[in-house]
Amino acid sequence: MRNLAILAMAVVCLVDLSSCGTTSFAPPPVTPELAQTGKGQHGDIAMLREGRALFVHRCIECHTLPAVSSHSAQQWPRLIDEMAGRASLKPAERKAVLAYILAARTQ
Ligand code: HEC
Known part of the structure; x- marks a missing residue:
């Protein structure tokens, strides 16, 4: 049974390399549950979706x-302020990326 589970994992990893922790970090998808975390203080689901899309597309250019999880909720706002300039994010986009990261951190 255990071997079967390992085999299944290996197949999943071959099919979808991004699901293997060693190759890359997969930011959690935006679900209604994620939007609920922090009781909406991080923004609504549409904003979180936009934030995630911007994060995965714009923050891997460099x-x-x-x-x-690499930085604390206290560190992220300053980091995003710095990186928003580099990624040419508009103020609303910067807000969305930060909202997504803070919501995803609570997962
Ligand atoms: C134009 C290039 C560029 C883009 C786009 C960019 N970064 Fe960076 N980032 C850098 C460089 C260069 C560093 C190296 C550290 C430094 O110089 O501050 C860095 C470092 C970082 C670090 C590590 C900082 C530390 O102190 O450990 C984080 C986290 C980070 N970036 C997040 C982001 C996020 C989130 C985005 C998207 C909003 C982003 N970056 C977009 C260039 C970029």
Whole structure:
């Protein structure tokens, strides 16, 4: 049974390399549950979806996508302020990316 599970995992990894933790970090998808975390303080679901899309597309232009857990909720706002300039994010986009990261961190 255990071997079967390992085999299944291997197949999944071959099919979808991004699901293997060692190759890259997969930011969690935006679900209604995610939008609920933090009781809406991080923004609504549409904003979180936009934030995630911007994060995965714009934040890997210069380096690999940082894990949302790589920095604390206190550190992220300053980091996003710095990186927003580099990624040419508009103020609303910067807000959306930060909202997504903070919501995803609570997962
Ligand atoms: C134009 C290039 C560029 C883009 C686009 C960019 N970054 Fe960076 N990022 C850098 C560079 C260069 C560093 C190296 C550290 C430094 O110089 O601050 C860095 C470092 C980082 C770090 C590590 C900082 C630390 O102190 O450990 C994080 C986290 C980060 N970026 C997040 C992001 C996020 C989130 C985005 C998208 C909003 C983004 N970056 C977009 C260039 C970029």
